[in-house]
Amino acid sequence: MLLEAARASITIAVVLALSGCGGAMGPAPPIDKATYVPPQAELMAAGPLRDVAVGKPNAPVTVIEYVSLTCPHCSNFQKHLFPRVKKEFIDTGKVRFIVREFPIGHTSGTAAIVNRCAPEDKYFFLLNQFLTRQSEWVSQEVRPDAIYSVAKASGMSRETFDKCLSNQTIIDGLTEVKQRGRQFGVIGTPTFFINGRKAQGEVTFDEIKALIEQAPPPPPTPS
Numbered sequence: 001m002l003l004e005a006a007r008a009s010i011t012i013a014v015v016l017a018l019s020g021c022g023g024a025m026g027p028a029p030p031i032d033k034a035t036y037v038p039p040q041a042e043l044m045a046a047g048p049l050r051d052v053a054v055g056k057p058n059a060p061v062t063v064i065e066y067v068s069l070t071c072p073h074c075s076n077f078q079k080h081l082f083p084r085v086k087k088e089f090i091d092t093g094k095v096r097f098i099v100r101e102f103p104i105g106h107t108s109g110t111a112a113i114v115n116r117c118a119p120e121d122k123y124f125f126l127l128n129q130f131l132t133r134q135s136e137w138v139s140q141e142v143r144p145d146a147i148y149s150v151a152k153a154s155g156m157s158r159e160t161f162d163k164c165l166s167n168q169t170i171i172d173g174l175t176e177v178k179q180r181g182r183q184f185g186v187i188g189t190p191t192f193f194i195n196g197r198k199a200q201g202e203v204t205f206d207e208i209k210a211l212i213e214q215a216p217p218p219p220p221t222p223s
Contacts, residue, residue, distance in 0.1 A: 036185035037198045047100070047180055049116065049173040052123045054086070055096035061089070061195050061215045064098045066181050068189040069115070069130045070108040070138045073202045077190055078131040081205050089212055099127060101174050102181045102189050106142050110165065112174055114151050117164035122154040129153050 037043075043064065063085075067074045089095035101116075103109040111130050118126045129150050130137070137146040148161050156164075164170070184193070192199045192208070195215035199207060 032185075035198070037193065037196055038184045040196050043184060043193055047173075048176040049170070050120070051098050051100070052120065053096055053098045054124060055090040056093045057096060059090075059093055059096040060217065061095045061212050062098065063095055063212065064100060064193040066100050066102040066186045066189055066191040067127075067131075068102055068104040068108045069111040069127070070103075070105055070134065071189045072134070074190045075131045075134050076202065078128060081203070081208060084205055085208060085212075088209070095212060099124070100177055100181060102178050102186055102191070103174065104189060105140075107138060107140070107147075109174070110142050110144070111137070111147055111150075113167065113170050114147060114156075114161060114164055116170045116174065117160065117167065118151070118154045118156060126151065126154045 044062070065077075085095070085097070090097050101112045103112040115123065115126050115130060133150055137143065137150050139146070144161075144165070148156075148158060151161055152158075181191075185191075185198070188200060190201070190203075192203070192211070194208075194211045195217070197211050197215060199211055
């Protein structure tokens with residue numbers, strides 16, 4: 001059972017994977033991906049999997065982060081910047097923060113599948129565990145036991161974990177989430193969209209703060 005699950009995770013993660021934090025992309029659309037920002041309505045449109053968010057649904061600013069769970073820049077943001085963003089902007093009702101997966105590499109793809117198997121109220125907890133404990137589980141080869149050692153902190157059983165690795169609905173959904181990210185100009189992680197503005201890669205708290213405070217208001221909702 002374990003061997004079959006490990007093989008399955010490696011096979012299905014290929015669908016989600018790229019190498020490195022940036023990775024080689026397929027044929028590029030005729031846009032400048034480094035600067036392209038899609039229309040807000042298009043960016044906010046519901047994808048194949050539920051958007052997992054923290055913060056008031058009607059907050060004036062929406063931050064979307066595209067994340068790869070093995071990316072060191074994403075780990076740095078989660079450890080050192082996200083707690084400050086949460087305290088200053090999310091907890092005060094100024095920001096709604098959405099996470100979308102952009103897995104890069106087989107290991108990241110497998111962890112992203114597992115993260116989506118967690119109950120919704122455990123999603124951010126497990127996301128934080130994967131990002132802040134990268135040294136325990138990240139490697140070039142997929143290591144199911146190491147990944148499960150992190151996942152079990154959310155209360156996930158080994159049986160659930162093993163079944164999760166071949167959950168085709170989640171696999172297909174994550175593949176589409178990543179494809180939509182590419183269409184939105186995401187070429188690496190983390191990538192942030194903040195009410196129509198964009199930031200990529202390693203960012204400072206002051207940079208994120210400025211983007212949030214200077215974000216244009218969202219377009220009015222059609223009546």
